[in-house]
Amino acid sequence: MRANGPLRLGVLASGRGSNLEAILAATTRPDFPARVAVVVSDREQAQALERARRRGVTALWLNPKDFGDRAAYDAGLGRVLDEHRVGLVCLAGFMRILTPGFVRAYAGRILNIHPALLPAFPGLHAQRQALEHGVRVAGATVHFVDEGIDTGPIVLQASVPVHPDDTEESLSARILVEEHRLYPEAIRLFAEGRLQIAGRKVVVRAAGRPGAGAPASEASL
Numbered sequence: 001m002r003a004n005g006p007l008r009l010g011v012l013a014s015g016r017g018s019n020l021e022a023i024l025a026a027t028t029r030p031d032f033p034a035r036v037a038v039v040v041s042d043r044e045q046a047q048a049l050e051r052a053r054r055r056g057v058t059a060l061w062l063n064p065k066d067f068g069d070r071a072a073y074d075a076g077l078g079r080v081l082d083e084h085r086v087g088l089v090c091l092a093g094f095m096r097i098l099t100p101g102f103v104r105a106y107a108g109r110i111l112n113i114h115p116a117l118l119p120a121f122p123g124l125h126a127q128r129q130a131l132e133h134g135v136r137v138a139g140a141t142v143h144f145v146d147e148g149i150d151t152g153p154i155v156l157q158a159s160v161p162v163h164p165d166d167t168e169e170s171l172s173a174r175i176l177v178e179e180h181r182l183y184p185e186a187i188r189l190f191a192e193g194r195l196q197i198a199g200r201k202v203v204v205r206a207a208g209r210p211g212a213g214a215p216a217s218e219a220s221l
C-alpha cells in the first residue's frame with residue numbers, strides 16, 4: 001500500500017459503465033492500492049453514474065451546456081478532480097476528446113481503455129472496423145492518454161480470436177471480458193508506482209524491484 005493511503009481515482013464515463021463496474025469491484029478489495037474518489041459523466045442518464053451511486057461513490061453529471069467551450073468544460077472537470085484529490089484519471093467510455101490543456105495538466109496521469117489492439121483501429125466503432133478489415137485477432141488496449149486519439153503509450157494489451165461468424169456484438173462481448181481484466185490490472189500497476197513512460201514505451205517494473213523493468217509487452221500478467 002502507498003505511504004499516503006490508496007491512490008485516488010477519478011473515472012470519466014459517458015455510458016453503460018461496465019469498465020467502471022470492473023474498477024469499482026476491484027478497488028473495493030481491501031488489498032487493492034486504489035479507490036474511486038469520484039465518477040464524472042457528461043451525460044445525465046449515463047448508467048455509469050447509477051452504478052457509482054449504488055456503491056456509495058460520488059457521481060457527478062457535468063453538463064457540457066453549462067460551459068462556453070471545450071476548454072471551459074475541461075477546466076471544470078479539472079476543478080472537480082482536484083477537489084477530490086484525484087491522482088489518476090481513468091477514461092472508461094468517455095465520449096469527449098480532452099483538450100490539450102487538460103492532457104498537459106494531467107500528463108502521465110490519464111489512462112484510457114480501447115477495444116482494439118492499438119495502433120490498429122483507433123477512434124469510434126473499433127470492433128466494427130476490425131470485422132470489416134477481416135482481422136483474425138482482435139483485443140483491448142489500456143494506454144496513457146496523450147493529445148492524439150488513442151495514440152498514447154501502451155500499458156497493457158490482451159488479444160481475443162475473431163470467429164468467422166462473429167457480429168459486432170459477439171466480438172465486443174469477447175473483448176469486453178478482457179477489458180474488465182486489463183483495466184484494474186493497469187490501475188494496480190500505476191498505483192504501485194511500477195509504470196514508467198519512456199518515450200513511446202511504458203516500462204513495467206517487477207513488483208518490489210524499483211528501477212528494474214521490462215517493456216510492458218514482455219511483462220507477465
Ligand code: GRF
Nearest residue numbers: 016017018019093113114115
Ligand atoms: C468500452 O468498449 C471501452 O473500451 C470503450 O468504450 C466502451 C465503454 O464501455 N472506450 P463501458 O461503458 O465501460 O461498458
